[in-house]
Amino acid sequence: MTAIFSQPPRTFPKHPRMFALHATPAPISSGQPSRSSHAADAATMSRVPIAALLRQETASSASTAVEHFSDQGRTYYRIQNDMYIFPSDDIEFERLDVIHSLIYQVALNNQLHVAVLRTNPRRILDIGYGTGFWMLDMETKYPGAEITGIDMEEPPAGVKSNGRLNFRSSVDFTAPRWPVEDSSVDLVHMAQLLGCVPNWSDHYTKAYRSLRPGTGQIEHVEIDWTPRSYASGFPHNATDLWNWWGWMLQASERAGKPLAYRDDTESLLEGAGFVDVSHKRVRVPLCGSDRRDRQEKQLAHGYQMTMGYTGSQSFTGMSMALFTRYLNMSPRDVEQICARALQVVQQGELPLYINL
Template sequence: MEADEYDNDSAFGESLASSTTSLRSAVTKYEFEHGRRYHAYKAGQYAFPNDESELDRMDLEHHMFGLLIGQLHLAPLQSPQSILDLGSGTGLWAIDAADKYPTAEVIGTDLSPTQPKWVPPNVRFEVDDFEADWTFGPNKFDLIFARLLLASVSDYPRLYRQAFDALKPGGYLELHELDPETYCDDGSYTESHAAMKWGKLFKEAVAKMGRTLPDLTQYKSLMEEAGFVDVQERFYKRASNDWPKDPKMKEIGRHECMNQMEGIEAFTLAPFTRVLGWSVEEAQVMIAQVRSEWPKRSLHGYQKV
């Protein structure tokens, strides 16, 4: 990506399953830690908050993926009848899929019942753990979709095998994943920058949690080992702010900057304090350092998607 030229160095200047459970009150007795709210069902399995600020950020993430790939999904579906959204979060992707395919049944699963109550009639949400034994039965879905499961999967081969078995012949598994590290092609970001350090520490923490992140180049082979064929992969870059010259990349960068500024605390607190042994104060210092770097247009960072 080619960098644009600016007088203002800030992007904030003038531009910027075994047990499937129905939603019920028991799972809304959330846990709280360091001022953030976390899921109650299988508490601790997902390392990030589910409070309102994080849910707002997830909605921003959904919008940003729409800008990045230009559509809801890449799988060439033909009149699908059954769709599964793993780790549905706020449910926006599942709701959009239900609107796009009104004759399809869309199921969204998540550890948290944070989805809206008013949804299209052909979508439903279930509190479920996709790492448990699936109970949907074989040959059920035309599409299984998952976005940003990073730090949520302890056994990718098992997850993909279960997805393979649950798909109809000719069905699709579509994954949208990213590498949380910051990358740079022109040397403006260096190993001494906090954002560079943070990405490596994050990967270290989730590995110690038993949820090692695959390299982005490994997902294809993991899917093929589970039995999938004709696996295609596409790679994208998300700029750290609106430093790119290209108008589309600039717009995505604006959203990514807000995404990171809002999300860095959510991504840091539990992994760094629970696993790496940091104090809350130490984690907050790291958070502040990353936030100070991320909007600077002179730092040409990006994440790989």
């Protein structure tokens, strides 16, 4: 029996969006820490062990047992009744590692962050650490910093905590509070959380609460997978990719954790208390055969390594749980939709890009 599902929207966005953001907390009222930099030299400041900054776990932020299960040949996990909609297995970890290289090595020119830090950070918080690669790289860049990451799943095998690197697994970062002391963090980093956060206003408020007033910064990096055209119209031979993304948006909305990038992100950050919000946008071509610019070729190669290689399970991995659970599609329908989307991105000279 074939599932019936509504057609995705055909309207193509007219205005580009910007996705790498960093911001600074606004000044605090009298009687609380000021916005001005500390006069003390970093070496003379007290260094509280990172364990002392972690809150005693309460019902709202407590670690909870993670349940793994298999579905359609992929491994997923859930905590209580909250399922992570993307796979959590070696295939997905490899895809995330390629995306890490695409973002930080190519798109950001070997920068781990675009935020200009006033001093070397003493405490760094990574929300949704994934494979843990960003934290490992930051440990090398800032050997004196205490780096904590929170996520629901443990990092891959071989990625371990040590004296200054602390992976806190089985922590739901959508809970009302994070298990981190207020006003204790110099940099909050978060990347690729679209589809994981039900309420961005609350999420940014928690980040604001954790940062040092006046000097702490947040950096949020996202990929908007919406296919966009360099030409005036969207090419007919790419319709299957456009349809796939439309269904992804529908399904994630029904799941309560939208994949759509919020156009009002700057307003949400300001509403949480941040000031000096800035944006950096990078276009990622889907195909690189007709690209003359070296970086664009590398970006296109990264996209193809992430999504477009022969035998890729990336489209089905991103889609299977969402489409079967929230659009009532059969696994066969999902596989066919994803196969057609894969065929689109494997075309040699497609004038399409996504935004980072």
